[in-house]
Amino acid sequence: MRRIADILRRAFRHPATLDLTPSDMRPAMPDPAGEGRGCQPSERRKLELIAREIGQVADYVTRLKREIRALKAGEVSAKRMPATITDLRGVHEATRSAAETIMAAAEAILARDSRDADYRAFVADRVTEIMQACSFEDLAGQRLDRAMETLQDVERRLGRFAKAVKIADAADRFDRRTIMREARREVLLVEGPQNGGAAIKQADIDEIFR
Amino acid sequence: MDYGTPILVVDDYDTMLRIIRNLLKQLGFEDIDEASDGKAALEKLSRKPYGLVISDWNMEPMTGYELLRHVRADERLKSTPFIMVTAESKTENVIAAKKAGASNYIVKPFNAQTLKNKIEAVCGA
Numbered sequence: 042m043r044r045i046a047d048i049l050r051r052a053f054r055h056p057a058t059l060d061l062t063p064s065d066m067r068p069a070m071p072d073p074a075g076e077g078r079g080c081q082p083s084e085r086r087k088l089e090l091i092a093r094e095i096g097q098v099a100d101y102v103t104r105l106k107r108e109i110r111a112l113k114a115g116e117v118s119a120k121r122m123p124a125t126i127t128d129l130r131g132v133h134e135a136t137r138s139a140a141e142t143i144m145a146a147a148e149a150i151l152a153r154d155s156r157d158a159d160y161r162a163f164v165a166d167r168v169t170e171i172m173q174a175c176s177f178e179d180l181a182g183q184r185l186d187r188a189m190e191t192l193q194d195v196e197r198r199l200g201r202f203a204k205a206v207k208i209a210d211a212a213d214r215f216d217r218r219t220i221m222r223e224a225r226r227e228v229l230l231v232e233g234p235q236n237g238g239a240a241i242k243q244a245d246i247d248e249i250f251r
Numbered sequence: 252m253d254y255g256t257p258i259l260v261v262d263d264y265d266t267m268l269r270i271i272r273n274l275l276k277q278l279g280f281e282d283i284d285e286a287s288d289g290k291a292a293l294e295k296l297s298r299k300p301y302g303l304v305i306s307d308w309n310m311e312p313m314t315g316y317e318l319l320r321h322v323r324a325d326e327r328l329k330s331t332p333f334i335m336v337t338a339e340s341k342t343e344n345v346i347a348a349k350k351a352g353a354s355n356y357i358v359k360p361f362n363a364q365t366l367k368n369k370i371e372a373v374c375g376a
Contacts, residue, residue, distance in 0.1 A: 140266040148273065230343060231309045231314060232344070233339070240341075241341065241342050241345060242358075246356050246358060249342075249346065250355055
Protein backbone atom coordinates (compact mmCIF):
# COMPACT_ATOMS: atom_id res chain seq x y z
CA MET A 42 0.00 0.00 0.00
CA ARG A 43 2.81 2.34 0.91
CA ARG A 44 4.45 1.65 -2.45
CA ILE A 45 1.21 2.43 -4.28
CA ALA A 46 0.95 5.64 -2.33
CA ASP A 47 4.55 6.47 -3.30
CA ILE A 48 3.73 5.80 -6.92
CA LEU A 49 0.67 8.03 -6.67
CA ARG A 50 2.66 10.77 -4.97
CA ARG A 51 5.25 10.71 -7.77
CA ALA A 52 2.46 10.61 -10.33
CA PHE A 53 0.93 13.73 -8.83
CA ARG A 54 4.31 15.49 -8.69
CA HIS A 55 5.61 14.43 -12.10
CA PRO A 56 2.66 12.93 -13.99
CA ALA A 57 4.32 13.28 -17.38
CA THR A 58 7.62 11.61 -16.39
CA LEU A 59 6.30 8.83 -14.18
CA ASP A 60 8.65 5.89 -13.93
CA LEU A 61 8.80 2.89 -11.64
CA THR A 62 11.82 2.03 -9.55
CA PRO A 63 12.92 -1.59 -9.05
CA SER A 64 11.57 -1.46 -5.48
CA ASP A 65 8.13 -0.58 -6.86
CA MET A 66 8.25 -3.79 -8.89
CA ARG A 67 8.73 -6.10 -5.89
CA PRO A 68 5.69 -8.19 -4.83
CA ALA A 69 3.58 -6.39 -2.28
CA MET A 70 3.23 -9.47 -0.05
CA PRO A 71 6.17 -11.07 1.82
CA ASP A 72 7.87 -13.69 -0.32
CA PRO A 73 9.77 -15.98 2.04
CA ALA A 74 10.69 -18.47 -0.72
CA GLY A 75 11.27 -15.86 -3.37
CA GLU A 76 14.86 -15.02 -2.43
CA GLY A 77 14.57 -11.63 -4.06
CA ARG A 78 13.63 -12.81 -7.46
CA GLY A 79 11.28 -9.74 -8.01
CA CYS A 80 8.62 -9.51 -10.73
CA GLN A 81 8.13 -11.63 -13.78
CA PRO A 82 8.21 -9.67 -17.10
CA SER A 83 4.43 -10.08 -17.56
CA GLU A 84 3.77 -8.70 -14.07
CA ARG A 85 6.09 -5.80 -14.77
CA ARG A 86 4.12 -4.96 -17.93
CA LYS A 87 0.85 -5.00 -15.97
CA LEU A 88 2.33 -2.75 -13.32
CA GLU A 89 3.68 -0.37 -15.94
CA LEU A 90 0.22 -0.23 -17.50
CA ILE A 91 -1.40 0.49 -14.13
CA ALA A 92 1.23 3.10 -13.37
CA ARG A 93 0.64 4.76 -16.75
CA GLU A 94 -3.10 4.87 -16.13
CA ILE A 95 -2.57 6.28 -12.65
CA GLY A 96 -0.28 8.86 -14.21
CA GLN A 97 -2.98 9.83 -16.68
CA VAL A 98 -5.54 10.12 -13.88
CA ALA A 99 -3.12 12.23 -11.86
CA ASP A 100 -2.46 14.40 -14.91
CA TYR A 101 -6.22 14.90 -15.39
CA VAL A 102 -6.73 15.71 -11.71
CA THR A 103 -3.90 18.24 -11.84
CA ARG A 104 -5.43 19.90 -14.92
CA LEU A 105 -8.88 19.79 -13.28
CA LYS A 106 -7.56 21.54 -10.16
CA ARG A 107 -5.84 24.18 -12.26
CA GLU A 108 -9.04 24.84 -14.22
CA ILE A 109 -11.19 24.94 -11.08
CA ARG A 110 -8.80 27.56 -9.68
CA ALA A 111 -9.14 29.52 -12.94
CA LEU A 112 -12.93 29.53 -12.53
CA LYS A 113 -12.49 31.70 -9.42
CA ALA A 114 -15.72 30.27 -8.05
CA GLY A 115 -15.10 31.92 -4.69
CA GLU A 116 -14.83 35.36 -6.26
CA VAL A 117 -17.96 34.75 -8.38
CA SER A 118 -20.13 33.54 -5.49
CA ALA A 119 -18.77 35.94 -2.86
CA LYS A 120 -18.52 39.15 -4.89
CA ARG A 121 -19.64 39.18 -8.51
CA MET A 122 -23.01 37.37 -8.16
CA PRO A 123 -24.20 39.27 -5.06
CA ALA A 124 -23.25 42.52 -6.80
CA THR A 125 -25.13 41.44 -9.93
CA ILE A 126 -28.23 40.49 -7.94
CA THR A 127 -28.07 43.87 -6.18
CA ASP A 128 -27.80 45.59 -9.58
CA LEU A 129 -30.80 43.69 -10.98
CA ARG A 130 -32.87 44.40 -7.86
CA GLY A 131 -31.89 48.06 -8.26
CA VAL A 132 -33.13 48.06 -11.86
CA HIS A 133 -36.40 46.43 -10.80
CA GLU A 134 -36.93 48.94 -8.01
CA ALA A 135 -35.98 51.94 -10.19
CA THR A 136 -38.37 50.76 -12.90
CA ARG A 137 -41.18 50.25 -10.41
CA SER A 138 -40.56 53.60 -8.78
CA ALA A 139 -40.46 55.45 -12.13
CA ALA A 140 -43.67 53.74 -13.28
CA GLU A 141 -45.34 54.73 -10.00
CA THR A 142 -44.28 58.38 -10.39
CA ILE A 143 -45.34 58.55 -14.04
CA MET A 144 -48.68 56.87 -13.38
CA ALA A 145 -49.42 59.17 -10.44
CA ALA A 146 -48.64 62.28 -12.52
CA ALA A 147 -50.74 61.04 -15.44
CA GLU A 148 -53.66 60.19 -13.16
CA ALA A 149 -53.43 63.62 -11.52
CA ILE A 150 -53.64 65.31 -14.92
CA LEU A 151 -56.63 63.16 -15.91
CA ALA A 152 -58.40 63.95 -12.64
CA ARG A 153 -57.85 67.73 -12.92
CA ASP A 154 -60.59 69.94 -14.29
CA SER A 155 -59.17 71.61 -17.40
CA ARG A 156 -61.29 74.70 -16.70
CA ASP A 157 -59.30 75.48 -13.55
CA ALA A 158 -57.32 78.71 -13.78
CA ASP A 159 -54.03 77.06 -12.88
CA TYR A 160 -54.60 74.00 -15.09
CA ARG A 161 -51.76 74.81 -17.50
CA ALA A 162 -49.20 75.34 -14.71
CA PHE A 163 -50.45 72.19 -12.97
CA VAL A 164 -49.99 70.10 -16.13
CA ALA A 165 -46.52 71.61 -16.74
CA ASP A 166 -45.45 70.58 -13.21
CA ARG A 167 -46.73 67.02 -13.69
CA VAL A 168 -45.00 66.75 -17.08
CA THR A 169 -41.75 67.86 -15.42
CA GLU A 170 -42.23 65.09 -12.85
CA ILE A 171 -42.72 62.58 -15.66
CA MET A 172 -39.55 63.71 -17.43
CA GLN A 173 -37.55 63.57 -14.20
CA ALA A 174 -38.82 60.05 -13.52
CA CYS A 175 -37.60 58.95 -16.96
CA SER A 176 -34.01 59.56 -15.82
CA PHE A 177 -34.15 56.07 -14.29
CA GLU A 178 -33.33 54.76 -17.77
CA ASP A 179 -29.74 56.04 -17.57
CA LEU A 180 -28.99 54.45 -14.17
CA ALA A 181 -30.85 51.26 -15.02
CA GLY A 182 -28.89 50.99 -18.27
CA GLN A 183 -25.58 51.29 -16.43
CA ARG A 184 -26.59 48.66 -13.87
CA LEU A 185 -27.74 46.32 -16.63
CA ASP A 186 -24.45 46.81 -18.52
CA ARG A 187 -22.55 45.81 -15.37
CA ALA A 188 -24.77 42.76 -14.80
CA MET A 189 -24.37 41.68 -18.43
CA GLU A 190 -20.58 42.04 -18.16
CA THR A 191 -20.53 39.69 -15.15
CA LEU A 192 -22.79 37.13 -16.83
CA GLN A 193 -20.65 37.18 -19.97
CA ASP A 194 -17.51 36.73 -17.86
CA VAL A 195 -19.03 33.76 -16.00
CA GLU A 196 -20.18 32.30 -19.33
CA ARG A 197 -16.61 32.62 -20.71
CA ARG A 198 -15.08 30.97 -17.64
CA LEU A 199 -17.56 28.06 -17.68
CA GLY A 200 -17.06 27.56 -21.40
CA ARG A 201 -13.28 27.48 -20.99
CA PHE A 202 -13.59 25.06 -18.05
CA ALA A 203 -15.91 22.69 -19.93
CA LYS A 204 -13.54 22.70 -22.91
CA ALA A 205 -10.40 22.20 -20.79
CA VAL A 206 -11.75 19.22 -18.85
CA LYS A 207 -13.65 17.87 -21.86
CA ILE A 208 -17.04 17.59 -20.21
CA ALA A 209 -20.31 17.60 -22.09
CA ASP A 210 -23.72 18.63 -20.77
CA ALA A 211 -25.49 15.89 -18.82
CA ALA A 212 -28.48 14.44 -20.60
CA ASP A 213 -30.55 14.31 -17.44
CA ARG A 214 -31.32 17.02 -14.96
CA PHE A 215 -32.01 16.14 -11.38
CA ASP A 216 -33.08 19.51 -10.00
CA ARG A 217 -36.68 18.75 -9.05
CA ARG A 218 -37.70 22.40 -8.86
CA THR A 219 -36.30 23.09 -12.33
CA ILE A 220 -38.10 20.05 -13.75
CA MET A 221 -41.40 21.12 -12.15
CA ARG A 222 -41.02 24.73 -13.30
CA GLU A 223 -40.21 23.72 -16.87
CA ALA A 224 -43.05 21.18 -16.97
CA ARG A 225 -45.47 23.90 -15.83
CA ARG A 226 -44.14 26.33 -18.43
CA GLU A 227 -44.53 23.70 -21.14
CA VAL A 228 -48.07 22.64 -20.20
CA LEU A 229 -49.35 26.18 -19.63
CA LEU A 230 -47.39 27.71 -22.53
CA VAL A 231 -45.66 30.23 -20.30
CA GLU A 232 -42.67 31.62 -22.16
CA GLY A 233 -42.72 35.36 -21.56
CA PRO A 234 -41.83 38.08 -24.07
CA GLN A 235 -40.17 36.98 -27.30
CA ASN A 236 -37.05 38.72 -28.56
CA GLY A 237 -36.81 40.63 -31.81
CA GLY A 238 -38.67 39.18 -34.75
CA ALA A 239 -39.78 36.03 -32.91
CA ALA A 240 -42.93 37.70 -31.57
CA ILE A 241 -46.18 37.40 -33.51
CA LYS A 242 -47.57 40.73 -34.73
CA GLN A 243 -50.97 42.02 -33.56
CA ALA A 244 -52.17 42.04 -37.18
CA ASP A 245 -51.38 38.30 -37.47
CA ILE A 246 -53.20 37.61 -34.19
CA ASP A 247 -56.22 39.51 -35.52
CA GLU A 248 -56.11 37.33 -38.62
CA ILE A 249 -56.27 34.18 -36.43
CA PHE A 250 -59.24 35.61 -34.52
CA ARG A 251 -61.06 36.84 -37.62
CA MET B 252 -71.82 49.67 -26.00
CA ASP B 253 -72.90 49.50 -22.35
CA TYR B 254 -70.33 51.55 -20.41
CA GLY B 255 -71.97 50.50 -17.16
CA THR B 256 -70.94 46.89 -17.63
CA PRO B 257 -68.65 45.62 -14.85
CA ILE B 258 -65.15 44.69 -16.06
CA LEU B 259 -62.63 42.49 -14.26
CA VAL B 260 -58.95 43.20 -15.03
CA VAL B 261 -56.50 40.45 -14.05
CA ASP B 262 -52.75 41.08 -13.93
CA ASP B 263 -49.98 40.44 -11.41
CA TYR B 264 -48.30 43.82 -12.09
CA ASP B 265 -49.86 46.82 -10.36
CA THR B 266 -48.66 49.18 -13.07
CA MET B 267 -50.40 47.17 -15.80
CA LEU B 268 -53.60 47.07 -13.73
CA ARG B 269 -53.41 50.85 -13.40
CA ILE B 270 -52.71 51.38 -17.10
CA ILE B 271 -55.67 49.22 -18.18
CA ARG B 272 -57.97 50.73 -15.54
CA ASN B 273 -57.09 54.27 -16.70
CA LEU B 274 -57.54 53.36 -20.36
CA LEU B 275 -60.93 51.82 -19.56
CA LYS B 276 -61.94 54.98 -17.66
CA GLN B 277 -60.84 57.07 -20.65
CA LEU B 278 -63.10 54.93 -22.80
CA GLY B 279 -65.98 55.64 -20.42
CA PHE B 280 -66.14 52.50 -18.26
CA GLU B 281 -66.59 53.11 -14.54
CA ASP B 282 -67.22 49.73 -12.90
CA ILE B 283 -63.76 48.21 -12.93
CA ASP B 284 -62.43 45.59 -10.52
CA GLU B 285 -58.97 44.08 -10.31
CA ALA B 286 -57.44 40.70 -9.43
CA SER B 287 -53.78 39.73 -9.20
CA ASP B 288 -54.03 36.19 -10.65
CA GLY B 289 -56.46 33.61 -11.98
CA LYS B 290 -57.38 32.25 -8.57
CA ALA B 291 -58.24 35.68 -7.17
CA ALA B 292 -60.19 36.39 -10.38
CA LEU B 293 -62.29 33.23 -10.00
CA GLU B 294 -63.21 34.28 -6.47
CA LYS B 295 -64.39 37.68 -7.74
CA LEU B 296 -66.26 36.06 -10.64
CA SER B 297 -68.09 33.81 -8.18
CA ARG B 298 -69.35 36.84 -6.22
CA LYS B 299 -70.27 39.30 -8.97
CA PRO B 300 -71.39 39.03 -12.60
CA TYR B 301 -68.94 40.67 -15.03
CA GLY B 302 -69.61 41.74 -18.60
CA LEU B 303 -65.95 41.42 -19.60
CA VAL B 304 -62.73 39.84 -18.32
CA ILE B 305 -59.39 41.27 -19.44
CA SER B 306 -56.60 38.97 -18.32
CA ASP B 307 -52.82 38.57 -18.46
CA TRP B 308 -51.49 35.05 -19.21
CA ASN B 309 -48.36 34.58 -17.09
CA MET B 310 -49.38 34.73 -13.42
CA GLU B 311 -48.88 32.64 -10.29
CA PRO B 312 -50.41 30.51 -8.91
CA MET B 313 -53.11 30.39 -11.61
CA THR B 314 -52.35 31.61 -15.13
CA GLY B 315 -54.77 33.51 -17.34
CA TYR B 316 -54.92 30.46 -19.61
CA GLU B 317 -56.14 28.29 -16.72
CA LEU B 318 -58.59 31.04 -15.72
CA LEU B 319 -59.96 31.10 -19.27
CA ARG B 320 -60.48 27.31 -19.25
CA HIS B 321 -62.21 27.51 -15.84
CA VAL B 322 -64.48 30.29 -17.08
CA ARG B 323 -65.40 28.41 -20.25
CA ALA B 324 -66.06 25.20 -18.27
CA ASP B 325 -68.42 26.98 -15.86
CA GLU B 326 -72.04 26.98 -17.00
CA ARG B 327 -72.72 30.34 -15.32
CA LEU B 328 -69.59 32.10 -16.63
CA LYS B 329 -68.95 30.50 -19.98
CA SER B 330 -70.51 33.24 -22.11
CA THR B 331 -68.50 36.05 -20.47
CA PRO B 332 -66.37 37.87 -23.06
CA PHE B 333 -62.68 37.22 -22.32
CA ILE B 334 -59.78 39.20 -23.76
CA MET B 335 -56.25 37.96 -23.20
CA VAL B 336 -53.72 40.81 -22.86
CA THR B 337 -50.28 39.30 -22.62
CA ALA B 338 -46.58 39.35 -23.46
CA GLU B 339 -46.91 35.70 -24.56
CA SER B 340 -46.41 36.30 -28.24
CA LYS B 341 -45.84 32.86 -29.74
CA THR B 342 -48.28 31.64 -32.37
CA GLU B 343 -48.99 28.49 -30.35
CA ASN B 344 -50.19 30.67 -27.45
CA VAL B 345 -52.58 32.57 -29.68
CA ILE B 346 -53.95 29.34 -31.15
CA ALA B 347 -54.25 27.71 -27.70
CA ALA B 348 -56.12 30.78 -26.41
CA LYS B 349 -58.50 30.71 -29.36
CA LYS B 350 -59.12 26.97 -28.90
CA ALA B 351 -59.77 27.52 -25.19
CA GLY B 352 -62.39 30.10 -26.06
CA ALA B 353 -60.71 33.50 -25.80
CA SER B 354 -62.83 36.23 -27.36
CA ASN B 355 -59.75 38.17 -28.46
CA TYR B 356 -56.03 38.45 -27.87
CA ILE B 357 -53.85 41.54 -27.42
CA VAL B 358 -50.08 41.29 -27.35
CA LYS B 359 -48.13 43.64 -25.05
CA PRO B 360 -47.09 46.36 -25.47
CA PHE B 361 -50.36 47.66 -26.82
CA ASN B 362 -51.98 51.05 -27.27
CA ALA B 363 -55.32 52.49 -26.21
CA GLN B 364 -56.77 52.21 -29.70
CA THR B 365 -56.07 48.47 -29.88
CA LEU B 366 -57.72 47.91 -26.50
CA LYS B 367 -60.70 50.02 -27.58
CA ASN B 368 -61.04 48.12 -30.88
CA LYS B 369 -60.98 44.72 -29.18
CA ILE B 370 -63.46 45.72 -26.48
CA GLU B 371 -65.80 47.04 -29.15
CA ALA B 372 -65.33 43.84 -31.16
CA VAL B 373 -66.21 41.51 -28.26
CA CYS B 374 -68.79 43.65 -26.44
CA GLY B 375 -70.42 45.19 -29.48
CA ALA B 376 -69.82 48.79 -30.53
